[in-house]
Amino acid sequence: MKMSALFAPTLKENPAEAEVISHSLMLRAGMIRQLSSGIYNILPLGLRSLEKIMNIVRRELNHADGQELLLPALQPGELWKETGRWDIYGPELIRFQDRRERDFCLGPTHEEVITDIARKEIRSYRQLPLLLYQIQTKFRDEIRPRFGVMRSREFIMKDLYSFDRDYEGLKVSYQKMYDAYSKIFASCGLEYIAVRADSGVIGGDVSHEFLIIADSGEEKVMRCPKCLVASTQEISDCPECHAGMEEKRGIEVGHIFQLGTKYSESMKAYFVDQDGKEKPLIMGCYGIGIGRTMAAAIEANHDENGIKWPWNIAPYEIIIIPVKLKNQAGMELAESISQQLAHQGYETIWDDREVSAGYKFKEADLIGFPIQVIVGEKALKNGTLEIKIRSNGKRIECTREQLVSVIKKIKDELVIL
Amino acid sequence: MKMSALFAPTLKENPAEAEVISHSLMLRAGMIRQLSSGIYNILPLGLRSLEKIMNIVRRELNHADGQELLLPALQPGELWKETGRWDIYGPELIRFQDRRERDFCLGPTHEEVITDIARKEIRSYRQLPLLLYQIQTKFRDEIRPRFGVMRSREFIMKDLYSFDRDYEGLKVSYQKMYDAYSKIFASCGLEYIAVRADSGVIGGDVSHEFLIIADSGEEKVMRCPKCLVASTQEISDCPECHAGMEEKRGIEVGHIFQLGTKYSESMKAYFVDQDGKEKPLIMGCYGIGIGRTMAAAIEANHDENGIKWPWNIAPYEIIIIPVKLKNQAGMELAESISQQLAHQGYETIWDDREVSAGYKFKEADLIGFPIQVIVGEKALKNGTLEIKIRSNGKRIECTREQLVSVIKKIKDELVIL
Structure with missing residues (x-):
């Protein structure tokens, strides 16, 4: 292709609105343009990089027995009322009424919708385990959108949901995803750390955050240089090998959760097990911010002249x-x-x-x-x-x-x- | 892959809610499930077929010098007020206010957003012609959603916008798209007709509809069996060769428009031409309903036992x-x-x-x-x-x-x- 034909409107100067280097470089390299606060047009160079990240994600999730589907952005309010999140979620949840005055929201996440599918379509233990994922646009009306596509109001996320018979199965699915995430970030050419984390508004028992290591990262993590054990706590020695821990900074790009029965109990998503008994599905959910991963890649790979793309995700x-x-x-x-x-x-x-x-x-x-x-x-x-x-x-x-x-x-x- | 692991929940009976065969077969083959009126979960088999259609679309549009980008679903109300469509569009346009009480809508189409990009980034005739497209989710609060993904409230569309110096250029871009569309539908294994059409709410002077031929089609078209000239009017002889016209029925899957200056004048999208003068960009817009194409493919290719997929778009x-x-x-x-x-x-x-x-x-x-x-x-x-x-x-x-x-x-x- 000719450079003269490529639609990549570059900027000479650092844009005033950009607080972080990835935001500035994406604007300067003609990858994105702001449409409104926290809402971005993704221009051809930006989309090519996103597509490559998405395809790496697809490859590894399909390899780990994930099946891709596509769920709607428009979600009926009733589903959110069933789990109680209609009330818990604040103004971040974009709500409106349709022309028949029924409550709807724009999905910031899809636990309700996928659990609704599961309760209607999964009848027997023979259908389990089941790993379903999508790569789709999410909406959150952030109180303070910032850092370009890193914290925006409309963004692309990969979300996978696992359904298992029991907690043993959940552990297997969780480990599969842990391993797939490791391959995904490595294949994107990125150095990552996985740390135990808080489950927050998603809920559940065990969760891990995946962070891309970058000096500009918003989160501080301690990591053992020998056995690579990581922790968000300032405990000084490694719990495994007792070596001194190093301080690293990271950008959260993925989060995996063992949900257990939080959604299957509240939405009555049951299956019939081999023993003939009805049991709630044991669930996990697993997210990756696709745009965030692109931004983190730039935070971790640039110099004063611009971006140094890792090969596999270069436009x-x-x-x-x-x-x-x-x-x-x-x-x-x-x-x-x-x-x-x-x-x-x-x-x-x-x-x-x-x-x-x-x-x-x-x-x-x-x-x-x-x-x-x-x-x-x-x-x-x-x-x-x-x-x-x-x-x-x-x-x-x-x-x-x-x-x-x-x-x-x-x-x-x-x-x- | 094993059939036992595939998430394709089939149905034995014809679902009562399905009025057309494609809707019924998509439900029965486990390709889609309704979440709410006119809102569908696309299950793995459905998504695989959609992805293949999207990739055929990408291949042909890239070949015709189109560049892919991705525009937001969230659109600021101000842009729509500039073109006057905020008032013209009725309750089909989904509107809400964000947490700061600013007007937003969910894009049913993207002329305003792309023209906003064009007026900011296109300065010179040297940047023209420019063909930008996206494959993205659109929202229309249809008064009567029906026929499954054929007329739904959330759907995937390909929309391309052309920018030219003059009307001669527009004609070239328009013909390029006409040819690309012909290749796209042929490559999907579908028989199509292109007919002159009304421009409706999009506006503009010349437009063509692309219809997939199927007995169940909602539109009646007359076609000359010899020279393939088509018309929506009941005139009985071919205007070209005077042979008798045949009646065909078709499903609209694509629509192309010569917009001219409708949006560039109202939004002040000007460029500087070779003669140093400021002129409005001459625009065209070109849509394909991706889900509609999939549904039309089933309408045109099935028997009493189920779907007969054309090879290139089979899941x-x-x-x-x-x-x-x-x-x-x-x-x-x-x-x-x-x-x-x-x-x-x-x-x-x-x-x-x-x-x-x-x-x-x-x-x-x-x-x-x-x-x-x-x-x-x-x-x-x-x-x-x-x-x-x-x-x-x-x-x-x-x-x-x-x-x-x-x-x-x-x-x-x-x-x-």
Whole structure:
């Protein structure tokens, strides 16, 4: 694709409204634009990154026996009255009446809806365990929306719900999700910590938060450098190996809960067990903030010039930059390289614009393509191309013939599958 | 995947609430469940088909230079007041106030939001033409929701918006979309008609509706059997070749509009043209109902036993049915065939359940897998497998060794790319 055709309206200056670096860089790189307080238009570069995160999530959840479905945003008030959350949830829950004056809300989460499906469709222990998930838009009228897509009023979340016969089954499902989450964040190229947490308004007994490690993180966590045990408490030694704990800061991107029977009891979601007895379904719920994960990835991977995307969640992988303005041979070479690499399966952009080389380099760094292929004077003289690796700043020279194998080698080193 | 693990709660009886066959079959095949009037849970089989339609849409729109983004469902009332649609739109527009008592609505369409982006980000003719689209959830508080996902209150739509310098450009963009739509519906395996239509509440000068041909269609269209010219008017001869027109019935699944300056004038979305003058952007908008397309596909492809999915939008492609209950060798053979075909890239289910062969055949027909591979008594005796093609009822016998090539041949005949 040509850079001139890409709809990525970049900004030179740091936008005044951005309090955190990920918010600022997403605005500057043309990934998002605010429509209203806490409500964002996701522009093409932002959506491409989100889509990649969603597809990693899908891959790992399907691998862990999750089945994807899609539940409505519009939820009838009656369901929320059954669980009592219609009263407990404050003004964060967006409520309205339909044209027949029936109460509705916009789902901030879907325990009521999924439990309603379960009580109607699950009859027998033979249907269990069952893991159902969706990737869907949620709504919360935050009192203070901030940090861009990190705390917004409309956001994309993955929420999975597990249904089991008993608490032993719940533990198995919970561990499956714990493991899937670990793979998901690792595959996004992110360093994460899982810590025991409070269950809050969702309810239930055991829960863990997944945090992406970043200096700007809002939460303080202690982690053992040896056995990686983590805790939110300032206890100084590791409870496992008694080594000294290190302080880390993290951004919450996922939360998993052992709900038990909180929703199945209040909504009468029962199944018939092998012994012929009716029992409540034992539930768990498991969330990942998709937009938050993208923001956290930027918080953890950037420098003063812009974003340093981990390969697997970069909007595009490679930009080809012809340096000499109005040099037909250089432009043609850049386009031909772009097409060759696209043919090899890489996601490429070539910068066809009539702007200075300096401007092109600045934007390439800002947007954060993992690899820049620079078509400079040497390329035209003796065929030498320059490759810049965004994450570590390394530069490598190679010939056109070597290009594909050099890029494959760089990718193999950068990618965590 | 095992059939016993698939969350597809089928129904034996025709549900009383279903007025049309697609609604009835989607409920019976376990693809959807109603949450509230006109609001549906999309279960895994339904979502898989929707995802395939969405990916065909993406492929063709990207090919036609469309760029995907994602706009919010929450829209500030002020934007709708600028275009006057806050007053024009009746109670179909779902409105509420946020916690700070500001007017909001849930987007039934996104002309205001996209024009707001355009007026802020498009400055120069150099940025044109620009084609932006999204696949997103829309909300309309229909006075009479009916026909399942065909006329619902929450639904998935693809909406694309084109921005051009002049009307010549608009015509080019419009034709691009017309061609892309033709490819999309053909690739979904559907027979369609495009007819000139009324622009209604969206506004603008020229518009076309895309209809899927189905006997149960709500709209009557006259079509020339020779040159395929179509019209909604009862004029008896073809305006092009003067042959007699045939009456067809169709279901509206797409609508494309030449908007002109309706939104860019009222919202002051101007650009600077090559001659240095400020001019309003010339716009078009182009919608496809994703859920409607799925429903129309069923209306056009079913028999008394269930759905006959076109290959490209089938939730799964192949079901392997071991016939003999509790026969270990038959079960193992079915699983091994399922894995072999999955390894070849096919989407397979094998029916591991301890239910009668008749029950398995009925459900396979109902859900509408394009191919059934039957592991019957012959398979265990002399290795002969039976293949049933759902769309035409043909049965073919082959050996295990021939299976992959026979299935490839059937697929090649069934698939329209």
